[in-house]
Amino acid sequence: MPAFKYKAKDGPNKIVEGRLDAASRTEAVNKLTMMGYFPISVTPAGDNDFSAPKRAVKSVVRSSDRKVSAQEASKSMRITLFNRIVIKDLSMFTRQLADLIDSGVTLFRSVSILAEQCTNPAFKKILEDVQSSIKDGKTLHESLGKHGKVFSPLFVNMVKSGEIGGMLETVLERLADFSEQEEETRSKIKQAMAYPLVMAGMGVLMITVLMTFVIPRLVKLFSDMGQTLPMITQIVIGISIFMSQYWYMMIIGLAVVFYIFQKWKQTENGSYIVDKFKLSIPVVKDLILKDEIARFGRTLSTLLNNGVPILQSLTIIVDTIRNKVIRNQISGFVDDISKGSKLGECLKNSPMFPGLFVNMVSVGEESGHIEKSLEKVAESYDKQVDRTIKVFTTLLEPLMIVVLGAVLGVIIISIIMPIFDISNIAQ
Numbered sequence: 001m002p003a004f005k006y007k008a009k010d011g012p013n014k015i016v017e018g019r020l021d022a023a024s025r026t027e028a029v030n031k032l033t034m035m036g037y038f039p040i041s042v043t044p045a046g047d048n049d050f051s052a053p054k055r056a057v058k059s060v061v062r063s064s065d066r067k068v069s070a071q072e073a074s075k076s077m078r079i080t081l082f083n084r085i086v087i088k089d090l091s092m093f094t095r096q097l098a099d100l101i102d103s104g105v106t107l108f109r110s111v112s113i114l115a116e117q118c119t120n121p122a123f124k125k126i127l128e129d130v131q132s133s134i135k136d137g138k139t140l141h142e143s144l145g146k147h148g149k150v151f152s153p154l155f156v157n158m159v160k161s162g163e164i165g166g167m168l169e170t171v172l173e174r175l176a177d178f179s180e181q182e183e184e185t186r187s188k189i190k191q192a193m194a195y196p197l198v199m200a201g202m203g204v205l206m207i208t209v210l211m212t213f214v215i216p217r218l219v220k221l222f223s224d225m226g227q228t229l230p231m232i233t234q235i236v237i238g239i240s241i242f243m244s245q246y247w248y249m250m251i252i253g254l255a256v257v258f259y260i261f262q263k264w265k266q267t268e269n270g271s272y273i274v275d276k277f278k279l280s281i282p283v284v285k286d287l288i289l290k291d292e293i294a295r296f297g298r299t300l301s302t303l304l305n306n307g308v309p310i311l312q313s314l315t316i317i318v319d320t321i322r323n324k325v326i327r328n329q330i331s332g333f334v335d336d337i338s339k340g341s342k343l344g345e346c347l348k349n350s351p352m353f354p355g356l357f358v359n360m361v362s363v364g365e366e367s368g369h370i371e372k373s374l375e376k377v378a379e380s381y382d383k384q385v386d387r388t389i390k391v392f393t394t395l396l397e398p399l400m401i402v403v404l405g406a407v408l409g410v411i412i413i414s415i416i417m418p419i420f421d422i423s424n425i426a427q
Contacts, residue, residue: 003045004028019045026104040108040135087186089123090150091179098172107168108134126150139163153316154299161306174302181298185291185385192393196400203404210411212247215240222418229418236414275324283395287388290381292326293357297378304371311337326352343370357381 004025007017022028028042093114100110111134115127126147133143141160144151155175162171219237222229229237243250264270279285299320303313314334321327333346344362347353357377364373 004042005045006032006042007040008032029106087179087183089120091176094172095176098169102169153319157316158306161308171306178302188389192389196396199400207407211240211243216244233414233418236411272324283392287392288323290385290388292321292323294378294381297374301371301374
């Protein structure tokens with residue numbers, strides 16, 4: 001049987017070295033773990049060059065990279081504004097960490113490799129701290145939990161359940177799938193909104209040019225006519241003069257209003273009112289509800305699949321829900337379930353969750369396979385989110401055209417009407 005040299009941590013400060021017999025590096029790592037050691041390096045006994053494992057690791061990383069296109073890999077490690085960590089960075093880290101651990105690479109070495117390869121300075125610094133914490137004898141979930149702004153309670157608790165259950169690589173794969181699904185949904189919404197936003201920007205630019213450059217040049221012409229202008233023309237000219245002379249005040253005023261609104265929206269009461277208002281807009285309400293329901297079902301299914309109790313799962317899920325109104329509803333479920341109620345009963349009493357979702361959860365509870373029911377219904381609502389996005393953009397584009405067309409039409413009519421009056425007088 002092959003022999004392996006090892007270096008491992010025995011507690012936070014003590015490092016031990018030795019050799020043991022094992023059929024493979026994976027078996028050697030497992031033996032060390034059962035002995036209570038935390039492996040740092042495991043190499044074949046006859047190999048004094050520690051570069052061999054590194055070469056093997058690099059090949060693992062390359063095989064992992066083949067799962068995504070080169071374009072996606074480069075995007076996933078991009079440096080964002082203010083060095084903030086994007087979902088793709090976290091998703092790629094999770095996917096590659098799962099591949100490395102599944103290939104028998106030690107946890108410490110896996111995190112070390114990913115820290116070396118990371119091109120996002122902020123994320124690289126965090127991974128280096130995680131690596132240092134693991135070296136000091138901490139578990140992975142304890143090391144990740146120190147960075148709560150990057151690794152959510154959902155992420156940390158999932159990793160903890162994987163470490164306890166001995167299936168860390170499987171849990172990491174599920175987390176990677178979860179992150180990729182979240183990023184895909186968010187990208188679809190951004191792509192759907194891109195064209196309407198460009199249209200709105202162009203429309204506002206055209207109106208601004210007309211009001212600040214074109215109409216002021218026509219004011220002198222109208223004043224020389226010596227006749228009373230139509231009311232609509234007088235109003236448009238008044239607005240135009242104000243915009244031309246006090247444009248800086250308008251910019252400052254808008255900036256102040258935007259700043260105050262943002263500060264108010266960050267308060268508990270302000271964010272709740274804004275989220276409640278969103279749920280009063282017909283198509284927007286449908287989109288938000290379906291997106292949040294899909295996230296709720298997908299997250300709860302993932303947690304339950306990994307053995308996290310339902311009360312703890314719901315507590316974790318509360319932090320993943322973006323809309324405060326829906327979040328408050330789910331927070332109430334925790335108290336009700338702790339008193340003996342079933343999840344299906346809680347959902348039935350909530351106006352936010354539709355009948356299909358409630359029935360699927362109730363059936364899953366009766367059959368003892370609630371996580372499977374949640375997974376299926378989450379997939380169904382993910383598809384509905386796609387359809388709602390298409391409907392939303394289909395309605396939004398013509399609505400914006402009508403609004404912008406109406407504003408431009410009023411401006412143009414206000415210019416043309418005095419000219420028609422001149423023609424009538426001349427005749």
